[in-house]
Amino acid sequence: MTREFGLIVVGDEILSGKRADKHMPKVIELLAARGLQLGWAEYVGDVPGRITAALARAFASGDIVFSTGGIGATPDDHTRQCAAAALGVPLALHPQAEALIRERMQDTAREQGVPYEPDRPDNVHRLNMGVFPEGAAIIANPYNKIPGFSVGDVHFVPGFPVMAWPMIESVLDARYADLFVRAGVLEKSVIVFGAMEATLTPLMEAIEAQHASVKVFSLPSVDHPQYGRHIELGVKGDPARLDAAYTQLIEGLHTFNATLGPELVR
Numbered sequence: 001m002t003r004e005f006g007l008i009v010v011g012d013e014i015l016s017g018k019r020a021d022k023h024m025p026k027v028i029e030l031l032a033a034r035g036l037q038l039g040w041a042e043y044v045g046d047v048p049g050r051i052t053a054a055l056a057r058a059f060a061s062g063d064i065v066f067s068t069g070g071i072g073a074t075p076d077d078h079t080r081q082c083a084a085a086a087l088g089v090p091l092a093l094h095p096q097a098e099a100l101i102r103e104r105m106q107d108t109a110r111e112q113g114v115p116y117e118p119d120r121p122d123n124v125h126r127l128n129m130g131v132f133p134e135g136a137a138i139i140a141n142p143y144n145k146i147p148g149f150s151v152g153d154v155h156f157v158p159g160f161p162v163m164a165w166p167m168i169e170s171v172l173d174a175r176y177a178d179l180f181v182r183a184g185v186l187e188k189s190v191i192v193f194g195a196m197e198a199t200l201t202p203l204m205e206a207i208e209a210q211h212a213s214v215k216v217f218s219l220p221s222v223d224h225p226q227y228g229r230h231i232e233l234g235v236k237g238d239p240a241r242l243d244a245a246y247t248q249l250i251e252g253l254h255t256f257n258a259t260l261g262p263e264l265v266r
Contacts, residue, residue: 042054097130188242
């Protein structure tokens with residue numbers, strides 16, 4: 001089975017509407033720049049049981065998953081603990097994470113013109129941000145040095161976009177460059193007027209059956225400002241096989257006497 005890319009966004013603030021999610025559009029953009037696409041996404045509030053269940057599914061999926069949010073050390077941050085619970089392993093202070101957090105605390109003390117006090121209660125508490133599931137590897141944080149972590153192909157980054165996005169990008173480039181699609185058209189479609197999806201479904205099914213690495217998509221619209229009522233029908237997938245599937249799609253549409261509009265290439 002081909003692995004997909006998944007995204008888990010953790011945080012009550014997203015579900016309540018206090019903050020709009022910016023992660024999914026950015027992850028789609030980062031993947032698309034590498035010829036990849038997001039396979040699925042999930043939003044989870046700050047409820048440990050739900051977070052643990054979502055992460056257990058992610059670990060079991062075999063997919064490449066990014067999880068944003070909840071890896072801090074405040075009472076509403078549960079992701080680190082839930083990841084350990086989903087894996088059935090203990091939490092432990094990661095030595096490299098500890099060193100980076102201490103380095104950050106020293107930088108902050110220097111910036112504020114005060115002495116660094118490693119045993120001060122708030123500084124000791126900050127080390128909890130480096131407590132990860134046993135066996136985790138760190139993800140460097142270029143913004144403030146406080147790392148995220150990876151367990152296998154599931155990667156955990158902060159909820160702050162300024163930190164999360166470069167961390168996700170670095171993981172993609174360091175770990176998954178062999179999956180990048182660097183050439184070719186990934187998606188071709190055509191605007192179809194005067195047809196119903198139900199009528200076109202057998203054609204779509206036939207194309208997917210004959211082209212294993214290609215997906216057919218159908219995007220109906222009833223009030224498009226340019227095309228009005230129409231269906232955008234297309235194929236996406238392996239560039240080497242896309243043209244043959246698209247040719248079959250166009251030939252099939254002609255048998256339905258459908259009126260075809262502009263062709264779109266992405």
